[in-house]
Amino acid sequence: MGSSQSGGFFKLAFNLVCTKAAELGNKNRRLNTSILIRNSKPSGSCNILIDAGKFFYHSALRWFPAFGIRTIDAVIITHSHADAIGGLDDLRDWTNNVQPHIPIYVANRDFEVMKKTHYYLVDTSVIVPGAAVSELQFNIIHEEPFIVHDLQVTPLPVWHGRGYRSLGFRFGNICYISDVSEIPEETYPLLENCEILILDALRPDRSSSTHFGLPRALEEVRKIKPKRTLLTGMMHLMDHEIVNDYLIKLMESEGLDVQLSYDGLRVPITL
Numbered sequence: 001m002g003s004s005q006s007g008g009f010f011k012l013a014f015n016l017v018c019t020k021a022a023e024l025g026n027k028n029r030r031l032n033t034s035i036l037i038r039n040s041k042p043s044g045s046c047n048i049l050i051d052a053g054k055f056f057y058h059s060a061l062r063w064f065p066a067f068g069i070r071t072i073d074a075v076i077i078t079h080s081h082a083d084a085i086g087g088l089d090d091l092r093d094w095t096n097n098v099q100p101h102i103p104i105y106v107a108n109r110d111f112e113v114m115k116k117t118h119y120y121l122v123d124t125s126v127i128v129p130g131a132a133v134s135e136l137q138f139n140i141i142h143e144e145p146f147i148v149h150d151l152q153v154t155p156l157p158v159w160h161g162r163g164y165r166s167l168g169f170r171f172g173n174i175c176y177i178s179d180v181s182e183i184p185e186e187t188y189p190l191l192e193n194c195e196i197l198i199l200d201a202l203r204p205d206r207s208s209s210t211h212f213g214l215p216r217a218l219e220e221v222r223k224i225k226p227k228r229t230l231l232t233g234m235m236h237l238m239d240h241e242i243v244n245d246y247l248i249k250l251m252e253s254e255g256l257d258v259q260l261s262y263d264g265l266r267v268p269i270t271l
């Protein structure tokens with residue numbers, strides 16, 4: 001996308017997005033980036049959540065009843081910013097009322113952050129007797145595949161700003177990278193034969209120091225060559241209809257199947 005084209009597109013995308021976001025049901029109404037994987041097994045469905053950000057509870061109230069979701073069988077953490085771990089305290093409504101505990105899968109560097117930001121969830125000995133908090137079981141993961149309820153999950157290491165490591169995750173042929181400013185060369189082989197890529201795209205005009213913008217995200221799509229791409233993590237400059245109209249033209253001109261995701265989007269997959 002050339003500079004003049006992206007500049008004009010940027011001006012269009014700014015139009016009334018914040019006003020639209022105030023409308024219930026509008027696809028510009030966005031909370032923290034997250035994904036829930038419902039893995040059907042002979043013993044029943046298993047619900048695996050990736051990230052519980054500071055607005056997780058709002059999303060759960062809206063979408064869990066709509067999709068018949070009750071339990072949270074595991075939470076996998078991409079990184080330790082508030083938009084990924086700010087809702088861990090809200091998991092108490094599940095462990096107090098629905099299930100005895102929730103396993104949390106997290107890299108050691110992010111667990112060290114949780115020891116400070118959520119110290120009372122990590123070390124429950126500091127809790128006043130009688131107080132009820134989230135009952136979490138912390139499992140340290142590394143940059144190698146691990147198993148969550150019979151599902152193999154492969155970490156996709158990326159940079160989320162200079163010197164800050166974040167993780168995307170691959171399950172089956174689905175690749176999820178929500179917070180990224182650079183993909184290391186060693187991660188590209190892990191993205192081969194990706195059917196659905198869910199990828200960070202913050203702004204319509206350029207990247208920031210910590211996130212891909214739309215032009216860079218599209219460069220990565222062309223390099224990774226997934227069958228389908230859903231962009232996520234958009235800011236208020238990214239108008240859902242306007243950006244999607246632009247992306248449809250890329251399907252016509254280049255064969256790129258790329259669209260913006262939205263809160264409540266459900267995608268059938270095979271694991």
